[in-house]
Amino acid sequence: MSDHEHDHPHSPVTFGGEPPAAARVRALEELLVEKGVITNEDVRRGIDWLVSRSPSDGARLVARAWVDAEFKARLLENARAAALELGLDSGPSPVVVALENTEDVHHLVVCTLCSCYPRALLGPPPDWYKSLPYRSRAVSDPRGVLDEFGVELDEDVEVRVVDSTADMRYLVVPRRPAGTESLSEDELAALVSRDSMIGVALPETPAVASSR
Amino acid sequence: MSFVVGERVRVSDRAHRGHHRTPAYLKGKTGVVERAHDSFTNPETRAYGDSGLPKQTCYLVAFEQCDVWPSYSGRPRDRIYVDVFRHWLEEAT
Numbered sequence: 532m533s534d535h536e537h538d539h540p541h542s543p544v545t546f547g548g549e550p551p552a553a554a555r556v557r558a559l560e561e562l563l564v565e566k567g568v569i570t571n572e573d574v575r576r577g578i579d580w581l582v583s584r585s586p587s588d589g590a591r592l593v594a595r596a597w598v599d600a601e602f603k604a605r606l607l608e609n610a611r612a613a614a615l616e617l618g619l620d621s622g623p624s625p626v627v628v629a630l631e632n633t634e635d636v637h638h639l640v641v642c643t644l645c646s647c648y649p650r651a652l653l654g655p656p657p658d659w660y661k662s663l664p665y666r667s668r669a670v671s672d673p674r675g676v677l678d679e680f681g682v683e684l685d686e687d688v689e690v691r692v693v694d695s696t697a698d699m700r701y702l703v704v705p706r707r708p709a710g711t712e713s714l715s716e717d718e719l720a721a722l723v724s725r726d727s728m729i730g731v732a733l734p735e736t737p738a739v740a741s742s743r
Numbered sequence: 744m745s746f747v748v749g750e751r752v753r754v755s756d757r758a759h760r761g762h763h764r765t766p767a768y769l770k771g772k773t774g775v776v777e778r779a780h781d782s783f784t785n786p787e788t789r790a791y792g793d794s795g796l797p798k799q800t801c802y803l804v805a806f807e808q809c810d811v812w813p814s815y816s817g818r819p820r821d822r823i824y825v826d827v828f829r830h831w832l833e834e835a836t
Contacts, residue, residue, distance in 0.1 A: 674817040697826040698783040
């Protein structure tokens with residue numbers, strides 16, 4: 532129980548200044564290094580790789596899908612193989628699945644259990660994605676959440692929430708904005724925000740992007 | 744037992760002590776198999792140092808939001824898709 536007074540019970544938040552989960556991970560890491568299973572260098576490289584990923588990788592995939600229908604079909608069929616065509620490797624596990632937003636369907640991704648996220652293609656998730664309010668409300672009131680994010684959908688669009696609870700990670704392929712016919716693939720990629728690939732935003736329009 | 748795309752399935756309404764990936768809000772709910780993913784090690788045993796074998800097929804199952812949340816205020820066609828391991832799914836009639 533907590534050592535401070537308030538209205539809900541929980542485990543101690545810290546243990547000797549270090550959160551229990553962090554202490555456990557540190558102990559495991561030390562043990563694995565000591566037993567020669569991994570090296571500190573492996574851990575450092577792994578962390579470097581993860582934090583070096585960014586939404587611009589996912590945006591490249593989306594932009595290519597917008598300009599190349601056959602690539603889009605391959606992306607929706609097997610996202611890892613399609614990403615490899617652009618030199619991006621999402622790795623064998625977890626498996627990434629791309630979901631296409633259309634005139635009729637809008638996807639919104641959440642992980643109610645924790646923070647599952649296609650990190651290999653989008654980098655680390657935003658803090659709100661891991662927050663309890665987003666995780667609980669995205670599943671039960673997705674239209675309310677979309678409204679708060681400023682997303683306006685046509686009345687008859689079906690909202691599909693995808694709760695990423697296991698070994699799969701979902702990446703939304705948003706709809707290409709109108710008025711972008713003359714843009715290059717790189718210019719299109721610049722319109723594809725991280726949030727649009729989670730499903731809580733629409734891609735920027737060229738006018739908005741150029742006013743930034 | 745395995746399931747095919749389009750088949751109606753029910754999420755087992757059983758309690759489970761310890762780590763598992765089946766969201767509480769789905770237990771006892773009926774949905775339709777949207778995709779059959781690959782098989783993966785079972786997190787319920789793997790979380791406690793076991794091998795997680797045998798692997799379990801993971802399914803993406805679609806549920807009507809109105810079935811899952813009786814007070815759902817969105818559109819009637821809205822759905823929620825959730826990955827559920829085979830051993831949590833039952834045939835639905």
